[in-house]
Each structure stands twice: as C-alpha cells, then as structure tokens.
Amino acid sequence: MKAVELFAGAGGLALGAHDAGFEHDCVLEWNRNACETIRENNQRKIIDWPLHECDVRNFDFKPFAGIDLLTGGPPCQPFSIGGKHKGNQDHRNMFPEVIRAIRETQPRAVMIENVKGLLRSAFSKFFAYVLHQIEFPEIVQKDDEDWISHLSRLEQHKTSKKSSGLEYKVVFRKLNAADYGAPQRRERVFIVAFRSDIEANWSFPEPTHSHEALVFDQWVTGDYWHRHMVPRKNRPVPTFTQVRIAKNLETMLIPIEESPWLTVRDGISGLPKPRVDRETFANHKTQPGARSYKGHTGSPIDEAGKTLKAGDHGVPGGENMILFNDGSVRYLTIRESARLQTFPDEYYFEGSWTESMRQLGNAVPVRLANAVAKSVHACLKRACD
Template identity: 65%
Template structure:
C-alpha cells in the first residue's frame, strides 16, 4: 500500500473545468428520490455526481430539475448501476454519501443481509477506496444492528476504516474480516484510513414529524485529525407532553377546543405528573406531530384542491395486526416502502373518530420534511415507495451542517 499524501490526490480535470474549486463538493450513491441529497445541498455542499438505478426515483429528480427547484437545479443525476462506475474521476472530493439498499437488513424485509444480491455495501466501500473523500456518510435501517448481522456490521466498519485492504479474489468475507481485524489490532496504520463512528438516531429527536430510527455511519479521513461526534437531539417527547398536557399550548396553537381534545393517555399520567413538577425536566423543543405537519392541508377525502400537487385521496386503508396507523397528535410511525405489493400498511392516519385513511403523497412528503415545491414522479405506489426509502431532509441537513462545520475549521 502507498501512504496517502494530500498533495498526491488527483483531481479529475473534467470535474475541475465543470465545477471549479472542489472544496465542499459531494458525491452520492443510491440517491433515491433525493432526501439525503437535498439535506446535503441545504448544508452547503455542491453535488458533482448523484447515482441511482431506479427509473422512477431518477424521474422524480429530473422532474424537479425541470421545475427549477432551487436545491436540485444543478444536480448531475446518473441513472445506472454503480457497479459499472469508475469512481476515480471524483478522487479527492470532500463528502461521499449514500444509503445502500436497506432491504437486505430491513426488519420489514427478508433479512438476507450479506447474502442478498441487493447488498451494495461492497460498492460503497469501493467508492471510498477510489474517491478517498474527506468524509463518508452512510445511512441505513435499524435492522443493520440486529444480532443476526453483528459480525457483518463489524465487517462494514472495518472496511470503512481501512478501505485499501480490499477483498482478494474468491476470498470469503469472513476471511477478509479476519485480515481486517489483524490489521486493526496491530496499532500502527499507514495509507488511507478513516476514523469511523456510528449512532442510531430517531428523526423525531431532530424536528422530523416521524418516529424513524436509522443508523448513521460517519468516517473522517484520519490525516485530517478532526474530532467529531454526532450532534445532540434538539427535540424531545417530554417537551411534547409538557406542551400538550401541562401548558396546553399545543391545543391552543392548533385551535382545538377543549371538548374536542383527546383524553390524557393513562399510561403517560405518571410521566406527565413528574413534568408538572418542574420545567427543568424538559429538554429541547417538542416533538413535531402529524397535526403539526399536515393541519393546513385540506382533507383529501372531501376538500381536495387541484392546486395542491400529490394530495389525492387513495382509498382502501384498513387496520390489521401490526398495521394500525399513526395518531394525529404524535409523530408519525415510520413510513415504509413495502417489500412487495402495495406499500403503506403503516402509512395511514388515524383520525380522531378512530377511522383510518392512507396518507397522501404530499402528506407523506411533509412527514419526510420535503418542501412543498418538490414533486414526485410515478404512481401513488411508486411515489410512496420512494418516500418510504428516503432520508428525512431536515435530519440530513442537521447532520451534514455539523460535518461541514468541522471541515471548514
């Protein structure tokens, strides 16, 4: 292995000509409908390459480019298989990001993990090796932390830490893991290395109106000598309870008359009483709820206004075991993409009378904190699939801004 030197990093001349100074440039793999990409743009990075193979997701990005949505206008989207891409053309950019397909590790999928042909972590690692970015950001499902995948998760982290120690031809991944472990424990490491950390984050803790737990992995290139940790939550469940049941400000803000307010949940009464005892127990702003996110939209069942795109009613919602919908006055349950058939068993609103209906595409986009000017291409099913796979824009923005702040100092 050749020891990495910053002065040796090659910058592709074509990218230099097209994009000028490469500071704060980013490349994203598995971009989907653009949630993470939009967060990265909001944080001040400029995309020099986005890669996604799904046609509907790419059509969504192309649609918003055509509509001149500000963050999307200059995104260079490539609809292709990342296995066919030579990433050395991007060598030396600042941020490499992506959410490798989550179905192999999803709690709602088939749980095949590393045996699944959709497992794209090897391609993510190859991109790190070829690009040598300053920072790597990976998002994935909570299921990646299951005991079943613990050994493979260790393998992912070690590959990110030492991307130049590539798998040999016909080498089993467990043998490769053993080589990485031996290298890791020897204590002195030259060449391309990263300081890697990970954390399970709940999007609701960062102002997203959805209880969505996802694993984020961040690696800073070791030669940068940057110390970084995940930013602390800005919102909390206790603050929401305080807002609803101690001050009542939540109901006043939404103009909900006392006779129309729900009963205080019995299971939360003791917790609420503790909160009454002292405001000091409350940390951060209140969790955002479904009502916070969609209350200004007309009811799609009887007040649909054609001026609002993606807000059409979709019939057929019903409750069944494991799929009970999201209450109006809590953050939504995790929006899901669906492994087969029509996605959306949990993508339902529970109305005050106890009945349910599917969230519209526009409502789901709000729950994922996409701006209203962002439109989605494809059928209801395909749009919901894109949204169920997306990274909440607000969460992505918050994390990447913190990363950028460290890079800028």
C-alpha cells in the same frame, strides 16, 4: 464543498447535504421512478444535480477523487426488520460498492445511512466487517478469500497499528428523526467517517426535540391544543404513559430545553383538505380504500407519525394512514407523506401513488440528514481554517 451521492433514491439524504452547504458533482440512482423525480425537480430548478441513472457496480468513481463528502444509503432490504434478513448473502447488498467508492474518491468525510435492522445481533459480525472496511478501504478482499477471513485480516491490521495508506476514523449511532424535527418516529443508523489526516474532533449532533417536551406541551400546559385550535371534546384521552410522564414533568424544577416532537397534525398543518377526484395541492390527492385492522391502525394525528414504509408488494397501510381522534382513518397523500419526511412543498414526486409512496418510504428525512450533514460540514470547514 463538493459531494457525491450513491443510491440517491428520491433525494432526501442529498437534499439534507445540499442544505448543509455541499454541492453535488454526481448523484447516482438506478430506479427509474426515483430518477424521474430527480429530473423533474432539476427541471423545476429546485435542485441542480448531475444525475447518473445507472447500476453503481458499473460506475467509475475515479474522476471524482478528492471530493469533500461521499454520502449514500445502500439498499436497506438485506438488513430491514421487514425484509428477509439475508444480510451479506443478499444480492442487493451494496456495501462493497460503497467501499469501492471510498477507495476511488478518497473523500475527506463519509456519511452513510441505513435501517436500524443493521444493528440486529444476527448482523453484528457483518456490521463490524463494514466498519473495518471503511476504516481501511485499500485492504481489499482477495479473490480466494471469504468475508470472514477478510474480516480477520482487517482486525489483525487494526491491532498491528501498521499504516495502510488511506485510513478513516469511523463512528456510528442510531438516530431517531423525531429527535431532529421530523414529525415521524423513524430510526436510522448513520455511519460517519473522517479521513485520518483530518483533525475532526467530531461527534453526532445533540437532539433538538423530545417526546417529553411534546407531553409537556399537550398535557401540562395545553399549548399544543390551543395552537391548533382543537376543542377539548375533539382531543384524545391521554394514555397511561402520557399521564405518568406529565405528572413527573409537573414536579420537575429543571425546564425542558428541547422543542416538542412534531406530530402528524403539525406536519400536515396548512395543507388544504385532500379530495379523491383531483389534487388540491401538488401531490395532494386522497387514495380511497383505507381501513384499520389488527396491526394496521395508522398514525394517531396528535402523535409523531409511525415510520413510513415502502413495502415490496404495495404500500403498507398501517404505517401510511392517519388515525383521527374519532377512530376514522384515511391514507396519507403523497404530499402529506413528503411533509412527514420533511421534503419541501415545492419538491415534486413523479410516478403513481404507489410508486411515489415507495420512494418516500425508502427516503431519509431531510431534516435528519441535514442535522448530521451540517455538523460534518462545520467540522470540515474548521479543519480548513
């Protein structure tokens, strides 16, 4: 099945779709460092993506009409909790280009992701506007029409039950990457749409991992510590919440079906100890200067990692450090961050430590993207049979 990806970044979403069975006819990205990463992995034959380094606003999507899947993660800064929250007023708002790409390619399915800040109450009306535009991409905003008036017109069309030609059935959900096998608590909003002529009968995939299963693994059976050969003296003291959950789990008669959340220790397991002076593995070199202070305490090694962040002015230290059980901290290496984002070890990141970490902070965890894309692929395949 054929796919086109907008705002590819370092390639997390595209990798997830590729691993689900989609073949990319076109991948678009404008950031030079992210493009260098994609080119490097193309050259290494890890991927084979036709890359277009360009401003999406100047790109003609019509030659790709009839594709199976359109994917993309529009710039999240307009809606990020860590951003300036300008939303629709932010010049980086690229949802209009997403809608244009849908209109010009008419894909059988659409898969868009963004930060959970998109669901903030301050953006509720604009989010509804985005969803309605995806539903009816051919009802275009007029030159003399503001977005509120356009939203009203879309709402009137939706309630009138009139046919607009190209239409989509749209659903969305906030997903946590840790629930799908990533060693990181990273919540992202996924919008999935199927063209109205597709018999979809689709819903988001159920989680495969859970926090409760991790607590059971650590504080009920102790299998986690034995698996990692962590002696009792080097284990952390369980929190009040962990103790409460463990006691409840001990009394449950129903077994936990999900696998345990993966921890930072799980994610980086098997990597050699990083050094400051040289790489001991690809993209695996220590960055000095990590320190802990209020609000920047790192990700505890025996918990699912905190959300990696890109940062507008350098790398945010608190989210991009490991907090060891003795209280010491150090920065995650590029490779360790890639592990938390579930990129394969052979996938190489170009650019300085800061630029590579920015690419990773903006990326979609590959396993999360794959879980959604795999279910979309299965649905499209059923519709063809």
